[in-house]
Amino acid sequence: MRRRLTDIAFRTATGLCACVACGLLVVIVWAICQRGWPALSWRFFTEQIRLVGADGGIFYNVLGTGILVLTALAVSAPLATAIALVQAVYLRGRPLGAMLGLFLQVLNGVPSLLFGLIGMIVFVQALGWGKSWLIGGLVLGFMILPTVCVALVERIAALPSRYVEAAAGLGLRRSQIIRSVILPQTKGGLITGSLLGLARAAGETAPIMFTATVFAGATVPRGVSESPVLSLPYHIFILSQDSFDPAVVTKVWGAALTLLALVCSLSLIALPARLKNHEEANNV
Amino acid sequence: MSDSAASILRLENVSVVAGAKPILRGVTLDVPEGSVFGLIGPSGVGKSTLLKCCNRLTDLIPGLRVEGSITFRGQSVLGRRIDADALRAKIGILFQQPAVFPRSIMANVLFGVSHLGSVPRRELPMVAERALREVALWDEVKDRLTSSAIYLSVGQQQRLCLARTLATNPDVILMDEPTSALDPQASEVIEQLILRLRGPRSVVIVTHNFAQARRVCDRVARLALVHNIGTVVEIGNPAIVAAATREEE
Amino acid sequence: MSRWKRPSVTLVVCALLTLVAVFAFMGMLAVFVAQSAPVWRSEGWSFFTQKQWFYRQQLFGIAPMLYGTVVVAAVALLVATPAGIGTAVFASEFLPRRARLAVKVAIELLAGIPSVVYGLLGIVLLRDWIYRALQPFDPLSGDTLLTAGLLVGVMLLPTLMTLSDDALRSVPASQRLAARGLGLTATETALRVTLPQAWPGLLGALLLAGGRALGEMIAVFLVVGRQDNQWPESLLSLRPMAEAGQTLSSKLGGPEINIAYGDPLHWAAMVALGLVLLVLVATLTLAGTLIRRRKPHAP
Known part of the structure; x- marks a missing residue:
């Protein structure tokens, strides 16, 4: 009993x-x-910010976040593919490969704020670019590198060895096997990882606040140096600090809802593949 | 029938459905008290599932529905109000692969019984010794009871699992192909143990090995697929059932 | 025996890109060390023990910030650990597969909510609740270390739950079945078989979550009050919970960094904050990852 x-x-x-x-x-x-x-209204998405957030919309904020996130994708996808191939193919089962995996884990733990700080020190100050969308993209791309990479490595590790063996049996060299078998078979992992990474990048404020984004006064960037963008997270971050005007409050919640919808839809698309991978890895 | 009066487990018209797919249908059989009862038949016929019905381990498999009646000492097994955990202490089970816990040999033997609270704490060492002697493992491990059980050989691990079950003092022991993971010598040891258990305890054993069934079983039930659903097609003396099967093949 | 094979273009490209990534990280570390050097030379160990930070007087001590960081992380872990591990145990030990997946989906979505949104919720909702709840202690505002800790705790919940679930699922199903076959209840099986075998994974999860708690900036920044030089009368006192404070990350994320650039020592001190944060978090992450890699010792 x-x-x-x-x-x-x-x-x-x-x-x-x-x-x-x-x-x-x-x-x-x-x-x-x-x-x-x-x-939320049509105007909210099509107009630009006015009256310090009390009126107008978030068109350029959404656009800026889009620019940052796509730049991050362009930075992280090739790097992540290369690292994943080195780790899971060229250095498979070697201590150096395990060290690379460990390196990625540590990189994954580094607070995003520090990525922003280093972007500020190197690009904004030392190279004198000022705030720029490109710095934001670089920093975010680096930040999501582990996410993308781990998803791809998991997929490569799960690849049935008979594919690789069959290709090797045909006399293909390793680089040919990578291009003709491994990459096509695992591009789902790259897509899943990228979506998750983008979801993370889209919501981050700390890495871009010193490097890439301003609260107002930017539209479409026309160059690299001194060309910041607006962004959704920074918009929310700034407005939430002095949210006493009811008009501002409504707008900031609208922006938060937009950001949430954006991030959740990105991670929801990636979810089925991710859950499946996890369940299989623990052979439930 | 005088036979049924002394039956310890009785299955009547037992059917098992997984989701929408029937696995077993209309199984009726009696396990006489103190006997070794074999379940034989080809793989995929539902022998293991039938075995797990007897102590409700089927509860742990999602989507599995068991119908019909199973009684243990005349008491229903399948009812919702039955305490399945207490039932499993009376109807123990031995799996195909020995699953020892990563703890000491002593902790493994006493793992079940120490939770049931049926034995006073100071008597536990005696229970452990008795169980280990019963499976003929005592002499091999008595000097290293506190070392980890995972370094034992697979055969020893299987005997340890049997000792672990015996320590809870069950009336019935279910065995799911207990020797198929073992080499011939270790298998023989287990078979001899089964023969020794007979009498005070009853054993229900799943095996795909007819020779083994002939050596250890008093009675066997042969399962086969009928219209793709497993059912019992024959019950009787192991030698006759096995011989008949061979002719059929 | 074999002649030297010309490495393929694929290999060269991959290796180069990998080296770029690795060296970028090393470069990051090097920049932090180099730029923070002046403050190490001028302050030495007292950088950690000094209780005052007044940049106009060139006083740079981070003890109060370390204290704030530790308190926030501790509160967060105290809140998130039971809830996160409890949820993971419930999902992996008691729920059928489908319901378990539903819980995991909910948790993944919770994990996806950006920290600035948590910060907004903290400012608008949590801050007021805490202010009302702390009335007996007469707080100046709802911006307290407790507020920040609770908010970060909510943010850690998904991390802890996911990592703990992984740890629990890595215990083989045969172990659970064996215990159930002996007549143990599901609870006894969880407490005596699954949890003891999953402890490296659970400990690793705690360390990784702790690392995240130390590094979280945006949400903390918005509700912690950012009050410098708050040193408690006694380290064991709970009083500072109801007061504003400052953490390493909230200091670093604040506007002071823009002022600091003109003064080499001040700038070095700010970068040193980043270095301290990096070392702390990297140590926790590394330890957590290594412990998690120890697979449960089971056949």
Whole structure:
């Protein structure tokens, strides 16, 4: 009897934890939707910011975030592919490959703020570019490198060895096997990883606040140096600090809802593949 | 029938459905108390599933539904109100692959019984010794009871698992192909243990090895696929059932 | 025996790009060390122990910031650990597969919410709640170390849950089945079989989550109050929880960095904050990753 009661108590306690976690999601999403929904309109997405956020829309903020995120993709995709191939193919099973994996894990843990700081020191100050979308893209691209890379490495490791063996049996060289077998078979991993990375990059404020983005006064960048962009996260960050004007408050929740929708849709697209990988890795 | 009066496990019209797919249909059989009862048949016929029905381990497999009636000492096994955990302490199970816990040999033997609370704490060492002697492992491990169990050979690990089950003092032991992961010598040891268990305990053993069934079983039930659903097609003396099967093939 | 083979273009390109990434990271470390050198020379170890930071007087001590960082991270872990591990245990031990996946999807979405959105929620909702809840302690505002810690705790929940779930799932199903076959309840199986075998993974999860807690900036920045030089009367006192504070990351993310550029020593001190943060987080991450890699010792 005592054992049964313990069992029920433990189930209830852990179940409550799960309810709290899932309830948090509901509460958060509800809080944002409820407050942000009234702000959403056609004008909100097509107009530029006016009256320090109290009027107008977030067109250039969305555009800026798009520019930053796509630049980050262009930076991270080739680097991640190269690192993944080196780690999972050329250095497979060697200590150096494991070290590379460890390096990626540590890189993944580095606070995003520090990426912003280094971007500021090197590009904004030492190279004298000033704030620029390109720095933001570079910094974000570097930041999401581990995410993209790990997804690709997992996919390469899960590739049935018979594909590779069949290709090797035909006399293909390793570089040919990579191009004709491994990369085509694992591009799903690159896409999944990139989507997750982009979701992360789109929501980050710390790496771009010193390097790439301003609150107002920027539209479409026309060059590299001294050409910052607006961005959604920084917009929210600044407005949330002096959110006493009700008009501003509505707008900032609208922006938060937009950002949330953007990030969630990116990670939802990547979700099925990601869950499948995880379940298979633990052979459930 | 005098036979049924002394049966310890009785299955009547047991069917198992996984999702929408029937796996077993209309299984009826009696396990006489103190006997070794074999379940034989080709792989994929549902022998292991049938075995796991007997102590409700099927509960742990999502989507599996068991219908019909199973009684243990005349008491229903399948009811919702039955304490399946207490039931499993009375109907133990030995798996194909020995699953020892990464702990000491002693901790492994006492793992089940120390939770059941049926034995006073100071008597536990005696229980462990008795169980280990029962599986003929005592002499091999008595000097290293505190060292990790994972360094034992597979055959020793399987005997340790049997000792772990015996320590909880079950009336019935279910065995799911207990020797198929072992080499011939280790298999023989296990077979001899099964013969020794007979009497005070009852054993239900799944095997695909007819020779083994003939050596250890008092009765066997042969399962086969009928319309792609497993069912019992024959029950009887192991020598006759096995011979009949051979002729059929 | 074999003649030297010309390396393929693919290999050369891959190796070069990998080296670029590795050297960029090393370069980052080198820049931090080089740029922060002046403050190490002038302050030495007292950089860590000094309780005052007044850049106009050239006083650079980060002890209060270290304190704030540790308190925020500790509160966050204290909140997130039971909830995160509890959720993971419930999902992996008690839920059927489908329901488990549903929980995981919810948690992944929670993980995807940007920190600035958490910050906004913290400013608008959490700050007021805390202010009301702390009334008996007479706080100056809702911007406190406790607020920041709770907010970061919520942010850590998905990380902890996902990593713990991985750790629990890596315990073979046969171990659970063996325990259940002996008549143990699901709870006893979880407490005596699964959790003991998963502890390296769980500890690793805690360390990684701790690393994230130290480095989180945006959300902390918005609700921590950013009050410099808050040193508690006693290290064990809970009073500072109800007061504003400063963490390494909130200091570094603040506007002071733009002022600092003109003064070499001040600038060096700011970069040194970054270096300290980097070393702390990298150590935790490295330790967490290495511990997590130890697979449970099971057949």
